[in-house]
Amino acid sequence: MANELIFATNNLHKLAEIQHIIGDSFNLKSLGQIGCFDDIPETAPSLEGNALLKAQYVFDRFGKNCFADDTGLEVEALDGRPGVFSARYASDGHDFEANIDKILNELLGVENRAARFRTVIALILNNDIHYFEGIVNGEIITERKGVKGFGYDPVFRPLGHELTFAEMPLSEKNKISHRALAVNKLVDFLNSAK
Ligand code: IMP
Numbered sequence: 159m160a161n162e163l164i165f166a167t168n169n170l171h172k173l174a175e176i177q178h179i180i181g182d183s184f185n186l187k188s189l190g191q192i193g194c195f196d197d198i199p200e201t202a203p204s205l206e207g208n209a210l211l212k213a214q215y216v217f218d219r220f221g222k223n224c225f226a227d228d229t230g231l232e233v234e235a236l237d238g239r240p241g242v243f244s245a246r247y248a249s250d251g252h253d254f255e256a257n258i259d260k261i262l263n264e265l266l267g268v269e270n271r272a273a274r275f276r277t278v279i280a281l282i283l284n285n286d287i288h289y290f291e292g293i294v295n296g297e298i299i300t301e302r303k304g305v306k307g308f309g310y311d312p313v314f315r316p317l318g319h320e321l322t323f324a325e326m327p328l329s330e331k332n333k334i335s336h337r338a339l340a341v342n343k344l345v346d347f348l349n350s351a352k
Pocket of ligand 1: 245
């Protein structure tokens with residue numbers, strides 16, 4: 159029988175995507191599916207810390223194996239900001255457009271546009287903690303291009319590509335993205351652990 163594994167998210171689209179990659183050896187469940195409707199605090203100062211906070215919350219209260227992810231955009235010329243504050247960079251409102259405007263303003267006239275997306279997954283499996291990281295390097299262009307994707311996609315162009323994440327078909331982005339890289343590492347680990 160498949161092992162139950164909780165993904166500390168309510169994003170069923172993300173869950174289905176990862177379930178598809180993992181196959182049928184683990185049966186993924188969302189927070190809602192285990193009756194967890196709490197607003198889990200994400201108050202740590204790092205992506206690793208926030209991912210672990212979420213996974214630990216579920217493990218402690220529900221006693222179930224669990225993983226959680228956290229992602230940030232890290233801009234070199236801004237000393238790694240917005241990083242862990244990527245979702246609420248311009249305001250608490252999680253406003254993608256305002257967040258992009260803020261980055262573009264801060265980088266006005268700045269030559270070094272290097273940036274990366276970094277995803278961290280924290281997994282708690284039978285009391286042991288494991289981390290998986292995915293990084294995609296690229297640059298912040300000077301104006302928005304493309305309408306696909308979400309978040310900072312219109313201004314992020316991955317290294318070695320002509321298109322921004324928002325101009326690429328989703329299937330293309332999903333092959334090279336920070337999240338895909340981290341998830342692939344998680345899946346390899348789970349498949350070797352089963
Ligand atoms: P989360 O940890 O996946 O919720 O991501 C936190 C924030 O990082 C999001 O609200 C977005 O602003 C940004 N972000 C994460 N992944 C991406 C991506 O693939 N493209 C653009 N922005 C992203």
